[in-house]
Amino acid sequence: MQSMSDYYSAVQLRTDRWSALREALNFLEREPNSRQAKATRAKITELFESLSLIEAYWAFPGVSAFAHLHRQYENGNVDDAAFSVRRVTRALTNGSYRRRHIPLDRDVVDADENEDEAVLSPEARALTKPYFEVMIVDDLNEHQERWLKNSLQSMRRADDAFTYESVVVPSLQDALIGVLFNHNIQAIIVRPGLKLESKVELPILTRYLNRAGGIGEIEEIPPEDYGPELCRLIAKVRPELDAYLVTDRSVEAIAGLDLGICRRVFYNQEDFMELHLNILRGVQARYKTPFFTALKEYSKQPTGVFHAMPISRGKSISRSHWIQDMGAFYGPNIFMAETSATSGGLDSLLEPHGPIKEAQELAARAFGAKQTFFSTNGTSTCNKIVVQALVRPGDIVLVDRDCHKSHHYGMVLAGAQVVYLDSYPLNEYSMYGAVPLKEIKHQLLKLKAAGKLDRVRMLLLTNCTFDGIVYNVERVMEECLAIKPDLVFLWDEAWFAFARFGPTYRQRTGMNAAKNLRDKLKTPQYAKLYEKQQAKLKDADDETLLKTRLLPPPHSRVRVYSTQSTHKTLTSLRQGSMIHVNDQDFKGEVEQSFHEAYMTHTSTSPNYQIIASLDVGRRQVELEGFEFVQRQVEAAMSMRRAISTHPVLKKYFKVLTAGDMIPEAHRESGVSSYYDPDQGWTDIWNCWEKDEFVLDATRVTVVVGGTGWDGDTFKNKILMDKYGIQINKTSRNTVLFMTNIGTTRSSVAYLIEVLVEIANDLDDLLDDASRMERLSFEKRVKNLMHDLPPLPDFSRFHDAFRADNDTIEGDIRSAFFLSYDDRNCDYLELDGSIIKAIESGREIVSASFIIPYPPGFPILVPGQVVSREILAFMRALDVSEIHGYRPDLGLRVFTQEALDNQAGLRLAMPTNKKGE
């Protein structure tokens, strides 16, 4: 049996403990007199003990059924106990307890016992009522508890849309553990009798309390406020849930308190029907999918199509002799649902007034935004929309240079003056980290000194990065606003849509940080803190400002946008993305330009299936996002643990930890690894709260250089060709295994099996290798692990594209369009002519984006000077794909004449320096 500390979370522990109990009871039933019987009995006792603590938070099988089981066993009734435990584990595994009552007694026949979730058809599953659990928080005796549960149960009606069971916990702390452990809970009834503290002492459960944050302060609250406080605390960790507060206090005493997720207060009454209806209504509000429902309805209507869409209603397919297979493959519904805004009947994405508008509003609620906009062309388009809506030609934008290409193109289109920010390099793995806050502040302070702060418009960062580095979003915004109090932030969260639904992750999302900041800046305590810091910082020099954690003025404008590829990390068809907005000036200043930008980039024929999938994806995360994210993190953590502790794997592979990917200076907590073979799991909450950067553990970078294969070969030739495992990103000596909300324990197990097989094969190969072969292998490994070209920084824009030498921003748009005239460009070969040209003292300037894949972002942009470091890097790259580079011709660069003309043009513009 694995020890408790081997588990990252109690959910896996629970599953494994039940299986272990089933196995042990089965054994005892079969061989009661065997030599191991004594040890088995001891194990069973231990399992019953730990499970009894765990089961107190779940409605199925429920504490009384569990106690009954335990008694059966204690009374020597092993066969009956074994039988019941088999039924429980089966129901927990196939989810049948969600659909019907599971009798645990052997005498009661379970007619549907052989029903298996896996073989239930999707149609049959769609017809069953969704199930959830309601947590009642009250300190009750057994009799009261039974009465309460029965009272709620007797309110059930045949036409209820959902079915639920309840679980009772006695205290505020138990309720917090419960909502973080039991993902089935959708609603909480908080009653006046609740206590404060939990009696449970199981560390794997009490650890959840740290994640609820702010728990240190609760001891000071008076008992009558426990209920409201619980509603407020749950709002921080599971904002999607509903709470119902039953209180014996007066309306006046409750009014004015922050009641967090509380949907309704019941004043000293036991109106069970009202409570029941409210609970169902609360879940229905999240379940509802206005656009998906409208589309389904539409597809049922008989309509004649006199429109330009032959595929609509499947007509062009069903009548075809040649493309029938398409109809057979997709089934009829997708074509029945093909329609367009101009056909009427459904809403329009470009001017939404009906179900699309409502679906977007629900998405805003789910993702914590003030406004949400759907996009059917990926985050690539979302990024361009936001940039165009906010950036005017000549505005200065600070951008991380290793951002997605859509931003670079966005800068070209908007005519921005671009300040490229360098991320810290991870030379030994050939990848970049993220941009240190000090670097961002440094650039802002320089712009301020140059008198250009009024033209600085936006900071654009990728959070999290492809490799999983996550910013301290709130801190970055605070410190930047302290220098430029109306700066707009665009957080590219293409890979981070799921983060909203993990309590630890949520704190580092753009929308959550924006809300926190707005709340904080309003308070009088904050104003005092700010004044105090201002007095201290009077006449402070830049060095001091860089070192100080700056506070923004209380009147700062909080202006935050985040763009998310829903399709990358949540359920949505490909290209389904969202733009979330929390901008205090959106209505006053941006709405119109946002609309124009949206029109510029959005197709007039947006795909309705994508929109419907965004609507359904939103329903899913509001009801089970927490569960899925929790499972994803667990899967990733067990993968990290398995690779880093397996004796064979350790030889050839290494999982990169936070310590490997984030320099010490940016990890204030000092935590370098989320798992340590000696110390077990670190609770990541602490570092996620404090550190400048943290690592998203669900993205597992594994160094494979030790196998003698580079990342690309390992990906294509080994994982893909031999084992059919697909991965997304590689660097010279690493591959990235991404988990997602669909990753299961068995898919992780399969990957580990494959890696072990690869490692064993390598062992065999090296065992039989000749001395020469061995030397060659060692040389390859050394080359991959040690001889890596240093990653180059952004050099600079050529003077012809800069207004002055005071600060580094450059006019990427002019450079981009200058290259449209072929006469302005020339080609220089990487190995020959380019070196000669540099050595002759000429400045070589790139005329295009040069994007090697990997790493997948431009190492040169139009107008950028080619430095020796960049050249060395390009020459050392052994990747086959370098977008923008023509191996037959060389690097496309500007002619000296074109640069001189461009410089002349800039000088001739008297107002250019100020960009007016």
Ligand SMILES: Cc1ncc(COP(=O)(O)O)c(C=O)c1O
């Ligand atoms: C950081 C980042 N932003 C934006 C995008 C573009 O997203 P989409 O594929 O949804 O257009 C990607 C795609 O990989 C990305 O990695």
